Amino acid sequence: MGTIDHCTTSASELSDSLRTFGAVLKALRDEARLTQEEFAPRVSYSSAYIAKIEQGKRFPPRELVERSEDVLGPLAARVLAAAARSLTRRVGLASWFQHWAAIEEEAVSLYAYECRVVPGLLQPEEYIRALFRRHLPPLSDEQSEQQVAGRLARQSHLTERPNTEFCFIIEEALLRRGFGGPEVTKALLDHLLAQGRLRNVEIQMMPIEQPEHSGFEGPMYLAETPDSRWVGYVEGHEASMLITSPKASSAMLRRYGRMRSQALSHQDTASLLEQMRGAL
Template sequence: MHPRKKRQRKNASAMKLVGSLLACFREAAGLTQRELAGRICVGEDTIASIEQGRRPLKPDLAAILDRLLETKGALSTAVENLPEIDLIPAWAEDYMDYEREAIALSWFENQVLPGLLQTENYARAVFRSKVPVLSEDEINAQVDRRVGRQEILHRKVPPTTSFVISEAVVRDRLGGDEVYAETLRHLRACADLPGITLQVMPLGRETHAALAGPFILLETPDHQHIGYAETQRGSQLITDPDEVSILAQKYAMLRTQALNPEETKGLLDRLLGEL
């Protein structure tokens, strides 16, 4: 299974301009991408992604680079003056970059299956449920993109991935009975994939560690720990160590409250037997 080509972001031209400026200043300073990354304690892939316009340059990093490269605030000024539309989708797009490169993922969901576990038909049902409605072309593009992300689970060395999913999500018949049956079979197969741990949070619990909603934790190749959360009208990438620690504590508690992996497989087998 091969990675899908990344969707072109609306602010691609502006981001490429900022990235090209960084590359120009870096080369003028006589530094390689690896050398620059080492000096500011980020991964070489981060510098490469920014210079290629695939990842936005954040204001705090721009300020650090301006000081190091002695660019008199040029990068900070460029970032501050990006069009507003450029800033709206950046969190979600940035998360996709991190997800693609992650060495570990921990994912809690209580409304819908994690995107990495959705079948094509389930994903289509998700996007057809959107309000306002999407066109068929938009739905097809979104489904293709979502299914394409799943290639990370089938790599020779996949990320270590843990999912905790509400039982309500597993029992929901989004898309109808045929999609439900296909989804159950898919989840049962995913539960046996190398590197994946799947746990169901059972209904009827008296305590729950994540009543505030779903979230994702990931670890980057340079061992940075990052959180991500989505709301009805936006999303947030969480890098503050204290906030990430709170999410990690919540996730650790969720895993003790959920069915263990073998119990989860048993539940899926029972549900499949009821079809």
């Protein structure tokens, strides 16, 4: 299921829509005489996450409307669903990426293998800006800032969802490349070391020399949904494919498991990152 969809909604329209949805949610919650702390666990989210949605700083997950019906009532759920229908885009996220972004926000496990660039969830701001400066066709300053902000916002998943397991396999060549220059590489190595210290994050480096490498089919992302299903995702050149077939996603999961055994361990990866950082 490959799709190419060009985003035409402006950032200001998106921001207004997010704030409007947040205001509607807050009004309905207040009408039910529930605080954020009381409402959040009833819809299976943290109060901090609900606060950001009400402030227009987070795109509401699709499941929020469904879960709200039992808490706020069917009429309130219909009002919330109507407000949600105006949210057809996510600020700073490419339109073809948005379906996966919704799954990513809800995943209980998220696996990634990359051989092109460091995964977006692990990119420091300096690296992100270096990427978008080299984007072709060139981006305007406004477009670039939207993309940077959107990617940085996604990274809050790592710290705001401590019960979600994040696993990353990254090709060693990506870190040896020196993309963006020495300062960007230093920032990248420091960031990877810091993120790798989080208890729910595991980073493994695939050595340059690995004769048994099972990742020859290219980058892949896998997510385990709250109902214990696995979904796959691949992308490239402004197109993406969401893989929902149990047979296909199972095959991806098997390949990912094999690669984890072929890559350096999390501890050995951290040691090599330290060595690379010290050599700069």
